[in-house]
Amino acid sequence: MTDTAQSGPVLAADGRPLKASLNRALRRQKMRAMLLIAPLLFFILITFVVPIGQMLFRSVENQIVSDTLPRTTQMLGDWDASTGAAPDTPVFAALTKDLMVAVEKKQHTRLGSRLNYETTGVSSLFRKTGRKVDDMGEGYTDQFVDLDPKWEDPVFWADLMADPAASALPMTQDAYAAFADTIISEDGDDPREEQPWHTVYLSLYQDLSAGADVGSLPAEVATAQTAAVTFQTEDLIAAFADIDEDWLSVDTWQTIQTYSPAFTNGYFLNAVDRQKTPDGSEWRPEDQQIYLTLFVRTMIMSLTITFSCILLGYPVAWLLANLPMRQANLLMILVLLPFWTSLLVRTSAWKVLLQQQGVINEIVVWLGLVADDNRLALINNATGTVIAMTHILLPFMILPLYSVMKTIPPSYLRAAKSLGATNWTAFWRVYFPQSVPGIGAGSILVFILSIGYYITPEIVGGTKGVFISNRIAYHISSSLNWGLAAALGAILLVVVLLLYWAYDRIVGIDNVKLGG
Amino acid sequence: MTNTQNDAAFVEFERVQKSYDGENLVVKDLNLAMPKGEFLTMLGPSGSGKTTCLMMLAGFETATHGEIRLDGVSINHIPPHKRGIGMVFQNYALFPHMTVAENLSFPLEVRKIGKSDREEKVMRALGMVQMQDFAGRRPTQLSGGQQQRIALARALVFEPELVLMDEPLGALDKQLRETLQFEITNLAHELGITVVYVTHDQTEALTMSDRVAVFDDGRIQQLAPPDELYEAPQNSFVAQFIGENNTLEGVVQEIKGNTCIVKLDSGDIIDAIPVNVSAVGDRTKVSIRPERVEFDKNRLQDGAHTLKAEVLEFIYMGDIFRTRLRVAGTDDFVIKSRNAPDQTRLTPGQQIEIGWLAEDCRALDA
Numbered sequence: 001m002t003d004t005a006q007s008g009p010v011l012a013a014d015g016r017p018l019k020a021s022l023n024r025a026l027r028r029q030k031m032r033a034m035l036l037i038a039p040l041l042f043f044i045l046i047t048f049v050v051p052i053g054q055m056l057f058r059s060v061e062n063q064i065v066s067d068t069l070p071r072t073t074q075m076l077g078d079w080d081a082s083t084g085a086a087p088d089t090p091v092f093a094a095l096t097k098d099l100m101v102a103v104e105k106k107q108h109t110r111l112g113s114r115l116n117y118e119t120t121g122v123s124s125l126f127r128k129t130g131r132k133v134d135d136m137g138e139g140y141t142d143q144f145v146d147l148d149p150k151w152e153d154p155v156f157w158a159d160l161m162a163d164p165a166a167s168a169l170p171m172t173q174d175a176y177a178a179f180a181d182t183i184i185s186e187d188g189d190d191p192r193e194e195q196p197w198h199t200v201y202l203s204l205y206q207d208l209s210a211g212a213d214v215g216s217l218p219a220e221v222a223t224a225q226t227a228a229v230t231f232q233t234e235d236l237i238a239a240f241a242d243i244d245e246d247w248l249s250v251d252t253w254q255t256i257q258t259y260s261p262a263f264t265n266g267y268f269l270n271a272v273d274r275q276k277t278p279d280g281s282e283w284r285p286e287d288q289q290i291y292l293t294l295f296v297r298t299m300i301m302s303l304t305i306t307f308s309c310i311l312l313g314y315p316v317a318w319l320l321a322n323l324p325m326r327q328a329n330l331l332m333i334l335v336l337l338p339f340w341t342s343l344l345v346r347t348s349a350w351k352v353l354l355q356q357q358g359v360i361n362e363i364v365v366w367l368g369l370v371a372d373d374n375r376l377a378l379i380n381n382a383t384g385t386v387i388a389m390t391h392i393l394l395p396f397m398i399l400p401l402y403s404v405m406k407t408i409p410p411s412y413l414r415a416a417k418s419l420g421a422t423n424w425t426a427f428w429r430v431y432f433p434q435s436v437p438g439i440g441a442g443s444i445l446v447f448i449l450s451i452g453y454y455i456t457p458e459i460v461g462g463t464k465g466v467f468i469s470n471r472i473a474y475h476i477s478s479s480l481n482w483g484l485a486a487a488l489g490a491i492l493l494v495v496v497l498l499l500y501w502a503y504d505r506i507v508g509i510d511n512v513k514l515g516g
Numbered sequence: 517m518t519n520t521q522n523d524a525a526f527v528e529f530e531r532v533q534k535s536y537d538g539e540n541l542v543v544k545d546l547n548l549a550m551p552k553g554e555f556l557t558m559l560g561p562s563g564s565g566k567t568t569c570l571m572m573l574a575g576f577e578t579a580t581h582g583e584i585r586l587d588g589v590s591i592n593h594i595p596p597h598k599r600g601i602g603m604v605f606q607n608y609a610l611f612p613h614m615t616v617a618e619n620l621s622f623p624l625e626v627r628k629i630g631k632s633d634r635e636e637k638v639m640r641a642l643g644m645v646q647m648q649d650f651a652g653r654r655p656t657q658l659s660g661g662q663q664q665r666i667a668l669a670r671a672l673v674f675e676p677e678l679v680l681m682d683e684p685l686g687a688l689d690k691q692l693r694e695t696l697q698f699e700i701t702n703l704a705h706e707l708g709i710t711v712v713y714v715t716h717d718q719t720e721a722l723t724m725s726d727r728v729a730v731f732d733d734g735r736i737q738q739l740a741p742p743d744e745l746y747e748a749p750q751n752s753f754v755a756q757f758i759g760e761n762n763t764l765e766g767v768v769q770e771i772k773g774n775t776c777i778v779k780l781d782s783g784d785i786i787d788a789i790p791v792n793v794s795a796v797g798d799r800t801k802v803s804i805r806p807e808r809v810e811f812d813k814n815r816l817q818d819g820a821h822t823l824k825a826e827v828l829e830f831i832y833m834g835d836i837f838r839t840r841l842r843v844a845g846t847d848d849f850v851i852k853s854r855n856a857p858d859q860t861r862l863t864p865g866q867q868i869e870i871g872w873l874a875e876d877c878r879a880l881d882a
Contacts, residue, residue, distance in 0.1 A: 414576050415609035417596040419623035420674065426597075429622070433613045 059486035073260035137198035175203035267487035309397035317401035354378035380462025397442035404438030525549035532582035544734035560731030602671035610655035641673035787874035799882035808876035
């Protein structure tokens with residue numbers, strides 16, 4: 001080392017730096033090694049990293065609101081919820097146009113369910129409104145057509161909107177474009193053959209009454225502008241309120257406004273029992289708080305399970321490592337036997353054993369340890385989950401412990417005893433510290449497995465013994481609130497990583513051995 | 517040092533037997549008495565029962581029959597940690613999760629010795645093996661020789677009177693082994709401790725011990741100081757096992773006081789001293805050390821019997837010449853001669869006559 005420092009980099013025989021030469025020589029080997037692992041790498045990328053990444057992305061992604069209600073969310077930007085009043089007519093007009101498109105594209109129910117996670121009732125509100133929205137603005141259509149039947153002609157509309165000067169009517173253009181797009185993509189029709197929706201007439205009315213400069217457009221438009229002043233206005237707010245009073249409620253609008261950005265921390269706030277408000281967040285009402293309790297319960301129960309596994313598994317692993325070969329093999333088969341049985345069968349077996357009229361209760365009652373009318377509640381609660389999960393995860397503790405214990409030569413214990421240590425001191429001071437890496441590996445395995453366990457708590461956990469993963473599964477498969485499920489999952493992931501980091505700091509990850 | 521047994525025996529095996537499976541005896545009727553301060557080596561091939569004996573003495577195995585006494589007290593039922601015997605293991609058995617100093621202070625801690633005393637004793641023990649500078653290291657950071665020194669220091673730190681060593685130098689290279697052999701014997705004699713040393717390396721046994729017990733088949737075949745063991749083996753196993761040895765087989769033809777005449781299977785007649793043959797007509801294995809064979813007629817006694825030999829191979833080994841001969845029907849008869857200026861170098865194919873002093877040739881059991 002020292003002479004390289006003195007004479008510069010070491011050179012290979014051909015005069016090139018030795019390092020470069022070595023790299024070149026090893027490149028082929030590395031490439032071949034890469035090729036060997038490439039299939040697995042791709043497999044993991046495609047089936048693991050990408051889906052999980054996408055899933056986690058859902059925990060913050062919230063484009064559905066601004067995608068479905070682009071005009072409304074834009075208009076709502078200026079609305080101030082603290083006034084305590086629902087927004088003005090232009091917002092309702094924008095909502096009408098957005099809903100018209102959404103209904104045609106059948107997106108309003110999805111948006112309804114999305115917002116229903118935040119405020120109950122929104123889902124049915126959207127569904128109800130969706131059925132009636134195509135009538136809104138009909139008054140304007142009638143008045144334009146009465147003025148000049150040309151306004152009924154699809155071709156006239158198409159030509160008008162194709163006119164470069166139509167940019168003077170921005171809202172109309174926007175509404176017509178939305179109409180044309182939807183007609184083409186949803187119905188496969190030609191906009192030149194279909195009369196525009198009422199929302200297009202509504203927009204035209206809005207543009208004209210806003211005083212658009214229509215000088216370079218066909219004369220019909222100017223005529224309409226003059227006549228529009230006398231048009232009878234349609235009360236959109238009343239129309240919406242007529243469908244459902246909730247449209248006048250500040251809460252409804254507040255929900256839409258709060259969730260209009262493309263990304264939200266709402267799911268994460270929900271996942272920790274908080275809710276989003278216009279100015280930050282607040283705790284959910286007491287009776288709606290469940291997730292923090294579940295997280296804490298998951299942690300405590302996982303720790304209990306891990307600890308039980310250590311207690312039960314350590315002696316077994318010790319026996320495995322120290323019995324003669326024949327007996328050790330038999331014992332090993334017994335340890336592995338559960339792996340050969342279906343998880344469901346094992347869990348259901350616990351149900352049979354632990355229930356009130358089950359084997360264990362019958363025995364303790366028969367023995368007179370508990371009264372017949374005071375049977376132990378061993379299942380459908382946390383006790384049941386801990387018992388069943390300890391049993392199911394025990395092999396994951398025993399195997400790493402065994403493989404570490406196998407490498408501890410018996411001569412250490414003998415040496416300790418020859419040095420004057422009693423059996424206990426020899427075990428505690430000499431054997432146990434050397435088996436700690438096995439305990440570490442086993443605990444990490446068991447803890448991480450149990451923190452994400454789902455089937456067993458679902459079957460034997462009742463309400464008091466379920467984990468956060470059961471809630472995640474519920475949101476994935478029943479409530480379809482994938483964003484919240486993703487947020488809960490992401491929090492769980494972070495917690496596990498934090499624990500792992502803490503473990504590394506306290507025990508040291510080098511101190512984890514799965515064998516040898 | 518001593519081969520007399522008038523001192524009261526410090527370690528004593530009396531009619532000790534050991535069986536693991538209830539069918540075979542690993543140790544058969546072992547009787548052994550060691551005075552205080554003796555360095556005794558148990559030497560033997562693997563499976564000869566020597567390690568079992570050591571383990572019984574340490575308390576890790578229980579004797580199936582018989583009594584083991586330490587300083588006059590039966591220790592059969594005393595657990596290992598109360599025997600106060602120091603032990604050095606084959607693979608050192610240094611606790612990997614403790615530093616060198618912690619390893620050494622472990623036996624003192626379990627004896628509830630105060631902290632300052634402990635530190636002093638640890639440093640003194642490390643001083644004995646010249647390892648003071650390594651107190652803070654972990655065993656895995658030490659070389660094999662260093663680990664062995666620490667293991668030795670750990671076995672000595674609580675000042676036991678008896679130290680057992682189970683092939684402690686087996687994993688070291690030759691040079692280091694020789695240095696440590698020397699250090700261990702010196703230390704043992706300086707401290708006046710009694711040592712039972714187990715090895716299968718006969719050189720180690722010969723150079724280190726006051727007495728050597730040669731084990732085979734669960735018995736002590738011979739218990740004697742090294743020189744006696746080499747020069748006067750009591751049976752053919754010991755003769756074969758210790759040093760290089762030429763064996764010729766035959767029948768005792770005549771016994772005259774302390775010499776006898778043996779007729780080899782090839783028909784040749786040789787002189788020998790009878791060691792464990794008792795009657796004419798007994799089959800015997802005659803043992804003769806390679807360096808005691810003479811091929812210069814002038815050095816032989818008048819009337820000594822000689823054998824015809826053909827030189828098969830001549831190996832130059834630096835300090836000695838090793839010559840393989842065909843003698844009396846065997847091809848592996850070896851003679852060794854010192855590389856001196858006047859020494860004859862034999863050439864393969866040469867026909868010579870060899871002989872020896874009758875007292876160098878021992879007629880042993882067949």
